[in-house]
Amino acid sequence: MNTVFLNGQFMAASEAKISPMDRGFLFGDGIYEVIPSYHGRFVGFAPHIARLHSGLKELNIQHSMTEADWTDISNQLLALNRPAMGDNLAVYIQVSRGTDSKRYHAFPTGVNPTIFAYTFVIGKEPMADKSQAVTFNVVTGNDLRWQRCHIKSTSLLGNVLHYQQGVEQGAQEILLFDREGNLTEGAAVNVFVVKNGEIATPPLSNKLLPGITRLLLLRILRQHSPLNVVEREISYAEVVAADEIWITSSSKEIAPVLQVNGKPVGDGKVGDIWLKAQQLFSTHKYD
Numbered sequence: 001m002n003t004v005f006l007n008g009q010f011m012a013a014s015e016a017k018i019s020p021m022d023r024g025f026l027f028g029d030g031i032y033e034v035i036p037s038y039h040g041r042f043v044g045f046a047p048h049i050a051r052l053h054s055g056l057k058e059l060n061i062q063h064s065m066t067e068a069d070w071t072d073i074s075n076q077l078l079a080l081n082r083p084a085m086g087d088n089l090a091v092y093i094q095v096s097r098g099t100d101s102k103r104y105h106a107f108p109t110g111v112n113p114t115i116f117a118y119t120f121v122i123g124k125e126p127m128a129d130k131s132q133a134v135t136f137n138v139v140t141g142n143d144l145r146w147q148r149c150h151i152k153s154t155s156l157l158g159n160v161l162h163y164q165q166g167v168e169q170g171a172q173e174i175l176l177f178d179r180e181g182n183l184t185e186g187a188a189v190n191v192f193v194v195k196n197g198e199i200a201t202p203p204l205s206n207k208l209l210p211g212i213t214r215l216l217l218l219r220i221l222r223q224h225s226p227l228n229v230v231e232r233e234i235s236y237a238e239v240v241a242a243d244e245i246w247i248t249s250s251s252k253e254i255a256p257v258l259q260v261n262g263k264p265v266g267d268g269k270v271g272d273i274w275l276k277a278q279q280l281f282s283t284h285k286y287d
């Protein structure tokens with residue numbers, strides 16, 4: 001049985017009910033997080049919760065949850081679900097503005113947020129092994145999303161449409177470029193580009209999500225390696241001429257991209273710098 005958390009209670013997933021008047025349903029008015037865990041240990045728990053709280057603050061969704069409350073709920077969900085679901089689980093958290101009596105755009109008063117969390121199975125823990133790397137072929141497109149992509153909003157239609165655009169072209173992700181022709185991110189990932197030993201990723205702004213894997217990877221590479229890591233604008237020309245491209249997310253960690261628009265990245269194989277980066281990430285991600 002899959003046990004979920006809804007508004008203060010643990011229950012069977014089949015028992016969890018939310019009103020159709022919930023603003024999460026009507027407006028996509030909410031924030032979410034996905035926190036990976038392997039064998040009961042979370043990766044990046046504190047920064048995930050910090051991002052959740054900063055998104056809620058940005059949307060002015062009032063709540064009284066603390067990091068300790070989230071830790072408690074998340075640990076209980078793992079304890080309840082690991083026996084049936086296995087050891088590689090992500091905890092999904094969603095907080096919507098709550099259920100109003102009418103559909104009206106302005107923020108309602110006197111409404112409690114709807115708090116939902118559940119676990120789902122993720123792939124096995126990524127390994128620093130070229131032969132076992134889960135690799136991706138991607139296409140490219142113009143970033144047509146809104147100008148608040150730094151908010152991890154449940155209003156994901158922009159991302160969904162871009163992801164689908166990639167799938168319809170036979171790819172597993174799509175790399176997006178802003179009006180100036182600079183790389184922003186993928187539909188559900190951040191992006192790193194390697195050229196002549198330099199590891200670059202776009203700087204944080206309203207154009208991309210501040211990914212926790214991105215944050216941990218930058219921190220780990222800077223603390224534990226002599227590798228040259230920079231946050232700077234990256235043009236389309238640089239992307240297609242890269243030696244290596246990686247996409248990062250909580251469930252993928254660092255995944256090598258082998259093709260962009262049907263053309264090989266570098267020599268078309270999993271790169272040596274990826275191997276080093278994933279080794280360092282695997283070693284230090286729980287620090």
Ligand code: PLP
Binds near residue numbers: 189
């Ligand atoms: N960018 C977008 C648009 C995402 O949806 C995600 C993850 O869901 C990421 C980047 C990667 O973020 P994280 O490393 O926190 O999973």
